[in-house]
Amino acid sequence: MQRLWTLQEGRLAQRVYFQFADGPVELRKLFNSILQQAFPSRAALAANTEITMSYRAIKFHTFVEQKEILKGLYEGIIATRDAVMSRGLSKDSDEALCLSTLMDLDPTPVINAPDNEDEKMKALWAMIPKVPLSLVFSRAPRKLPIPGFCWAPSSFRDPIPHDIHDWWAGPDELWKRIEAEPTESGLLVELPGLILRSTHAKDGWSNALDMGSNYIFQLPDSRWIGLGLGEPWSQLTKGTNPEKSPEPMALILQNNSLTERVHENFNKSTVIANDIPSKGLLVGLVASVKRVENNEYYVAGLQHAQVMELPPNVSTMFSAAVSAAHKLWERLTPESPDPEVIKECITVAKEAMLDRKVLDACRNQRRGAGVDESDDEICI
Structure with missing residues (x-):
C-alpha cells in the first residue's frame, strides 16, 4: 500500500491473490463477484464502487466495460492520481516510467528522456492526447x-488532500x-474569459479601486465583478504582480455563467503558455496576454x-461613482487645484450621486445594514 512499484506489479499481473489467514483470495474472482451481487445497502454500494474504481483506476483508456461499470465515476487521470498519491519511490525519476506502464502508454519516450524527474514527466504528459x-x-x-508544460503537475503523488476537494x-x-x-x-x-484593462492607471489596477488583494471591474454591460487574487499559478510565478502591470x-473562468450576458467577452481557443470554492464564487486564472x-x-x-458578480445595488453605486470621477477629472488639473475648482468638483460629484437609482440603491443597502435614515444628504 505504500510503494508505487508494487501497485504496478499487482495491476499488470495476470492473476493477483491476497493472502489471508484462512486462505488466498484471487482479486479478479472477488471483483467479478462484486459486479454480480445485488447491493444490499447504500453503504455497500459506496464500498463496492470504491473497490471497483481502485481496481480499474490505473487504466488510462476508457473501455466499453468501464463506461458500463463506472458510468460517470471514471475519470482517468484523476483516478490514477487517487490510486498513487499515497505511494512512495526510492528514485523520483521512476514515477513517469511506472505511470506510463500503468496507463497503457508506450514507455519508450520516458525511457529515452534525460535522467531527470521533470524531463521524464514531460515525456509522459506529452504522450497523453487529451487531459481534463x-x-x-x-x-x-x-x-x-x-x-509549454508549466500547467502540468510534476508528480501524481503528494500531498494527500485534507478535505473532500483535491x-x-x-x-x-x-x-x-x-x-x-x-x-x-x-x-x-x-x-x-475576459480581458482586464486599466482605463486610467498607467501602472495597472493599483491606482484604480485598490482593496488589498481584491479588485473590482466594470463589465461592458455595466455590471461589476469582484476579483480576489490567490496564490501563484506555479512555483515559477511567485512574486509576480498582475495588478501592477500596465499590460x-x-x-480565464471555469464556466460562462458570468460572461454569457457580456457583449465583449472572448470565448475562443486559448493557448496557455507556460514559460513563466464557495457558492457564488467562480474559479479563475489571471494570465498575461x-x-x-x-x-x-x-x-x-x-x-x-x-470571481463574483456584485449585487445590482452595489453595481449601480459604483457606476455612479465612476461617472462622478470622470466629471472630476475633466475639471480638476494639477495646474489649478484652487478652492473654487475644488468646490465646483464637489458640486458636480454630488449631482452625479443624487441620481434617483443611486439613492434607491443606497437606501436598500442601508436598510440591509440595519440603518433607518433615509435622508439624501446622509446617504451621500
Whole structure:
C-alpha cells in the first residue's frame, strides 16, 4: 500500500491473490463477484464502487466495460492520481516510467528522456492526447518548470488532500471534461474569459479601486465583478504582480455563467503558455496576454483567482461613482487645484450621486445594514 512499484506489479499481473489467514483470495474472482451481487445497502454500494474504481483506476483508456461499470465515476487521470498519491519511490525519476506502464502508454519516450524527474514527466504528459480541463486551474504545489508544460503537475503523488476537494486537478466539475490538449506551446483549451484593462492607471489596477488583494471591474454591460487574487499559478510565478502591470490581462473562468450576458467577452481557443470554492464564487486564472493569433489567445498563467458578480445595488453605486470621477477629472488639473475648482468638483460629484437609482440603491443597502435614515444628504 505504500510503494508505487508494487501497485504496478499487482495491476499488470495476470492473476493477483491476497493472502489471508484462512486462505488466498484471487482479486479478479472477488471483483467479478462484486459486479454480480445485488447491493444490499447504500453503504455497500459506496464500498463496492470504491473497490471497483481502485481496481480499474490505473487504466488510462476508457473501455466499453468501464463506461458500463463506472458510468460517470471514471475519470482517468484523476483516478490514477487517487490510486498513487499515497505511494512512495526510492528514485523520483521512476514515477513517469511506472505511470506510463500503468496507463497503457508506450514507455519508450520516458525511457529515452534525460535522467531527470521533470524531463521524464514531460515525456509522459506529452504522450497523453487529451487531459481534463480542470488542470488549467490546478493548485498542485509543484508543476513542471519547462516552457509549454508549466500547467502540468510534476508528480501524481503528494500531498494527500485534507478535505473532500483535491485541488491537484482543479475544480471537481471540470474533471470529466477531457478536452484540453497538451502542445509544445502550452495547453490548448476552450474556456470563457475576459480581458482586464486599466482605463486610467498607467501602472495597472493599483491606482484604480485598490482593496488589498481584491479588485473590482466594470463589465461592458455595466455590471461589476469582484476579483480576489490567490496564490501563484506555479512555483515559477511567485512574486509576480498582475495588478501592477500596465499590460492587458486575461481572466480565464471555469464556466460562462458570468460572461454569457457580456457583449465583449472572448470565448475562443486559448493557448496557455507556460514559460513563466464557495457558492457564488467562480474559479479563475489571471494570465498575461502574450499575443492573439487566428482567434487564439496565447496567455501565460500568473495567479489563481476567485470571481463574483456584485449585487445590482452595489453595481449601480459604483457606476455612479465612476461617472462622478470622470466629471472630476475633466475639471480638476494639477495646474489649478484652487478652492473654487475644488468646490465646483464637489458640486458636480454630488449631482452625479443624487441620481434617483443611486439613492434607491443606497437606501436598500442601508436598510440591509440595519440603518433607518433615509435622508439624501446622509446617504451621500
